Amino acid sequence: MRETSTEREIKADRERVWAAWTDPKEVRAWLNLIDVEVPAEPGDALRWQFNRGGRVDLVFTAVLREVVPGESCAYDWDVPGNDEATRVTVEFVELDGGGTKVRLRHTGFSESLRSRLEFDAYDHHWWHYLERLAAYLEHRPFQFHKTLTPPKTGIIPLGVAAETGMVVADVAINSAAEYVGIKPGDEIRAIDGVPLKEMEDFHRWLDDAEAGQTSTFTLKDRSVDLVLRPFTS
Incomplete structure (x- = not known):
């Protein structure tokens, strides 16, 4: 089984970062979603819907399985090409001197071609999503890679x-x-x-x-x- 992980230090206290991760209005804002469901209790559904300018929206779905308010949450995350849901675990670690480290781990990808393609995408994009969260909370533009304004292929x-x-x-x-x-x-x-x-x-x-x-x-x-x-x- 394949897995990927990433982490991001954010210049905001843990309570503020947790609020941005769990409040539907804030999640919609920092991820630039067109529709969102954010789970509050184990068993509740998550849904992130993106419109990327194509003919089909990108939709992520998951179920919240575990939550320690203000500290961590774990989801059964749906990935096409997997017979079973993958697992996404997110931890929020308070740093000395202020700030929060967000640690994200995504495990359980199978060796099917579709799952490997999905893994490659998540391996790249989870960093982007945490950078979006950091930019939102630090009141600055979202940084793609080297530039704020990369050219477009479509x-x-x-x-x-x-x-x-x-x-x-x-x-x-x-x-x-x-x-x-x-x-x-x-x-x-x-x-x-x-x-x-x-x-x-x-x-x-x-x-x-x-x-x-x-x-x-x-x-x-x-x-x-x-x-x-x-x-x-």
Whole structure:
């Protein structure tokens, strides 16, 4: 079984961080959700719904299994491709001198292709979600990687596996990717000749890309030249 973990120090006291994690209005704000359910008691459902500009919303669902108010919570987290739910555990550790360390661990991914693609995505995006929480509580812009304003491809990835490259989950409407015919289910093997073996490969390339540049995307069955567009919020 595969697992991933990440942690983030946030310049806010533990009570404040816990409130932002558990209050539906605040979760909706820092994750930029269009709909949300936040569980309060074991057995309650969690639902995070994102609109990423594509034709299908991204929806995460889970069930709260354990909670120690102000300190920790654990969820049975639904992952397509797994016969059983995975487990997400989040701890909130009060730091000396103020601040809070949030530790997140996600375990139980199977070896099916879909689960491995999902694992690759979660392995990348959990860091982003904790950074979003930190930016919200520290009253600053959300930092992607190297920049606040990365160029846009319009590609919404499912995840990356060695045998498929980056699998496309969806494509933003009226985006550069849609313009050149990239569609859900496509497998992008390389960009400008650089193979995609994990999600980080895509984002490392994006860190150094600029709006207006043309890049060659090598797919399983064809190649396309895509012109990157400026960042829009």
